[in-house]
Amino acid sequence: MSSDKFSSARAYPARRVARWDEETDVVIVGFGAAGASSAIEAAAAGAKVTLFEVGAGSGGASALSGGEIYLGGGGGTPIQIQNGFTDDTESLYTYLKMAGGPDADLAKVRLYADNSLAHYHWLVEQGVVYKGTHIPTKIIEPETDDTLIWCGSEEAWPFSEAARPAPRGHVIQWTGWGGGRKLMDVLEARVRKLGVDVRANTRVLCLVADEDGAVQGVAIRDNGAEKFIRARKGVILCTGGFCMNRDMMQRYAPNALVSNDPIGVVDDGSGIVMGQSVGGDAIHMDQFFTTCPWYPPESLVKGIMVNIHGQRFINEDCYHGRVSAYIAKQPRSKAYLLLDNDIFGRPMEFSRVDVAATGETWAEVESELGMTAGTLTATVEVFSREAAKGHDPLFRKAAKWLKPLTKGPFAALEMDMSTSFFSYFTLGGLNTLPTGEVLARDGKTVPGLYAAGRATAGLPRWGEGYSSGMSLADCTFFGRMAGKTAGAKLS
Ligand SMILES: Cc1cc2nc3c(=O)[nH]c(=O)nc-3n(C[C@H](O)[C@H](O)[C@H](O)COP(=O)(O)OP(=O)(O)OC[C@H]3O[C@@H](n4cnc5c(N)ncnc54)[C@H](O)[C@@H]3O)c2cc1C
Structure with missing residues (x-):
C-alpha cells in the first residue's frame, strides 16, 4: 500500500x-x-x-493540563461537603447550561449534572486521589497539592443570580501545576x-x-x-x-x-x-x-478593565477566561487593567502583562495611554463613585470586589492578545x-x-x-x- x-x-x-x-x-x-x-x-x-x-x-x-475536573451537584461531592459547601444538581445544571452558551447541549448538560457526583466516585475508583483541602482565593491552579478551587464565574453576575455558587474545581493531588x-x-x-x-x-x-x-x-x-x-x-x-x-x-x-x-x-x-x-x-x-492569567494576586480583581477607548466591558470578578474572551472581542483585542496604589500588584511573569502607564492622577494615565481626554477619567470616576456606595450598576461586579480607585499613584497594566500570553x-x-x-x-x-x-x-x-x-x-x-x-x- x-x-x-x-x-x-x-x-x-x-x-x-x-x-x-x-x-x-x-x-x-x-x-x-x-x-x-x-x-x-x-x-x-x-x-x-x-x-x-x-x-x-x-x-x-x-x-x-492541570488535572482539574469540574464536579459537583447531588448535594455535594465528599470534598465539597468536607469543606463546608453543599451543591445541588439544579444549580450545577443551570451553571453548565449558561456556560454552554446559546446552543448549550441540554441533553449532555442534564446527563452530566445528574451524574457528576457518581463520576467523582468513578474517578476515585480508578485511583484518582484528592487531598480534600480547599483554597478560598482566586487562583489559576494550585501551587500546592490542595484539591478544591473556585474555577469559574459561579460567584459572578449573571451566573450568581441564576445558580447557587459552589467551588467545583477538583484538582488531583499533585504538588504544583500540571497534575x-x-x-x-x-x-x-x-x-x-x-x-x-x-x-x-x-x-x-x-x-x-x-x-x-x-x-x-x-x-x-x-x-x-x-x-x-x-x-x-x-x-x-x-x-x-x-x-x-x-x-x-x-x-x-x-x-x-x-x-x-x-x-x-x-x-x-x-x-x-x-x-x-x-x-x-x-x-x-x-x-x-482563551485565557491570559491576569490574576493572581487576587487584589487585581478589584481593578477595572477598560478597552482602548477607556470604556469598561465586563464585571472583572468573572473567571479569568471569560474576561479574556471579552478582551479578545474588544477593539485591537486589547485592554488595560486599572489599579490604584492599594491594590497594585503584578500578575505572574509568564502572563506578559506589563505596566503601560502610570500617573499621580487618572488624567495623567489617560494621557499617557493616548486616550481622548475625559474618557478613561469619566469611567474611573463613575466606577469609584458607585463602588463607594457598594454597587456596580453598569456591570454588577460583586460588592466584595468593589473599591473606589482613588489612592494614587495609579497604573494601567496592558493586556494585548497579540503580545501577552493568551x-x-x-x-x-x-x-x-x-x-x-x-x-x-x-x-x-x-x-x-x-x-x-x-x-x-x-x-x-x-x-x-x-x-x-x-x-x-x-x-x-x-x-x-x-x-x-x-x-x-x-x-
Ligand atoms: C496547559 C493546559 C492546561 C489545561 N488544564 C486543564 C484543566 O486543568 N482542566 C481541564 O478540564 N482542561 C484543561 N485543559 C484542556 C484539556 O487538557 C484538554 O482540552 C483535554 O485534555 C483534551 O483531551 P482529549 O482526550 O480530547 O485530547 P488529548 O488529551 O489531546 O488526546 C488526544 C490524543 O490523540 C492523539 N492523536 C491525535 N491524532 C491521532 C491520530 N490520527 N492517530 C493516533 N493518535 C492521534 C494525540 O497524540 C493525543 O495523545 C488544559 C490544556 C492545556 C494545554
Whole structure:
C-alpha cells in the first residue's frame, strides 16, 4: 500500500480492502483523557479494545493540563461537603447550561449534572486521589497539592443570580501545576489492567467505510507499514482539538490567531476531519477557550478593565477566561487593567502583562495611554463613585470586589492578545449524542462511529462560558459514555 492512498479527509472504501490485517471490537484513536476513559468502559463492557496513539505514550493535551475536573451537584461531592459547601444538581445544571452558551447541549448538560457526583466516585475508583483541602482565593491552579478551587464565574453576575455558587474545581493531588500527567498515569494504569491493547507510535491515517458511510475500521501506519484494522463494534475518535492546525484555524477560528499561544500537543484536527469524511457534522468550530492569567494576586480583581477607548466591558470578578474572551472581542483585542496604589500588584511573569502607564492622577494615565481626554477619567470616576456606595450598576461586579480607585499613584497594566500570553485551544468539533454516537447533518447517526473529548463539541462549546475543569469533565465523562455504547453494541 502506498501512503498517497490515505488522507484523513477521505474514508478508504471498505470494498477495496482485500484483507483486514487485524480485527478487534472497538478501535480507539488517541490516548488522552477521552481515549483512556473510553477504553476503560469499552473494556469493562467486555469488548476487545485496541487503542492507537500517534505519540510515544499516553498523554496528549490531557497530560499537559492541570488535572482539574469540574464536579459537583447531588448535594455535594465528599470534598465539597468536607469543606463546608453543599451543591445541588439544579444549580450545577443551570451553571453548565449558561456556560454552554446559546446552543448549550441540554441533553449532555442534564446527563452530566445528574451524574457528576457518581463520576467523582468513578474517578476515585480508578485511583484518582484528592487531598480534600480547599483554597478560598482566586487562583489559576494550585501551587500546592490542595484539591478544591473556585474555577469559574459561579460567584459572578449573571451566573450568581441564576445558580447557587459552589467551588467545583477538583484538582488531583499533585504538588504544583500540571497534575494532568498524574491523572493520565492513573487512567493509563487502569487501561492496561483491563487488558486494552495499546499501540503507541501508531497514527490512524483514515477511516475505512462502506459506500453508505458506515464505518468498518481504520487504516494505520505502524512502524512504516500501512495496515487495515477492522473494528467490529465501532471506532471512537478521541484525537483532541485543532489549535495546532494553522489551516483549520484560519478557516474556522481565525479570531484566535491574534494570539501566538496555542496550547496542546498534536491537536491537528485529524479526528474531526475523519469524522467529516463519513458525513459527521462539525459544529461550533469558531469557538475557542482563551485565557491570559491576569490574576493572581487576587487584589487585581478589584481593578477595572477598560478597552482602548477607556470604556469598561465586563464585571472583572468573572473567571479569568471569560474576561479574556471579552478582551479578545474588544477593539485591537486589547485592554488595560486599572489599579490604584492599594491594590497594585503584578500578575505572574509568564502572563506578559506589563505596566503601560502610570500617573499621580487618572488624567495623567489617560494621557499617557493616548486616550481622548475625559474618557478613561469619566469611567474611573463613575466606577469609584458607585463602588463607594457598594454597587456596580453598569456591570454588577460583586460588592466584595468593589473599591473606589482613588489612592494614587495609579497604573494601567496592558493586556494585548497579540503580545501577552493568551493561551488557547479549540472547543468546536463533531456533533455527538450523549452516547458518543456521531451525528450527520441530517440528524442521523453515522453507523459505527463515536467520538469524545475535544474532537467533539461537548459540554464546553462557548468561549465566554468556559470554566476550568470543564474540558476534562467532558472528556472523561463522555469518553466513558462513548466507550460504554460502543463496547456494548452487538457486532
Ligand atoms: C496547559 C493546559 C492546561 C489545561 N488544564 C486543564 C484543566 O486543568 N482542566 C481541564 O478540564 N482542561 C484543561 N485543559 C484542556 C484539556 O487538557 C484538554 O482540552 C483535554 O485534555 C483534551 O483531551 P482529549 O482526550 O480530547 O485530547 P488529548 O488529551 O489531546 O488526546 C488526544 C490524543 O490523540 C492523539 N492523536 C491525535 N491524532 C491521532 C491520530 N490520527 N492517530 C493516533 N493518535 C492521534 C494525540 O497524540 C493525543 O495523545 C488544559 C490544556 C492545556 C494545554
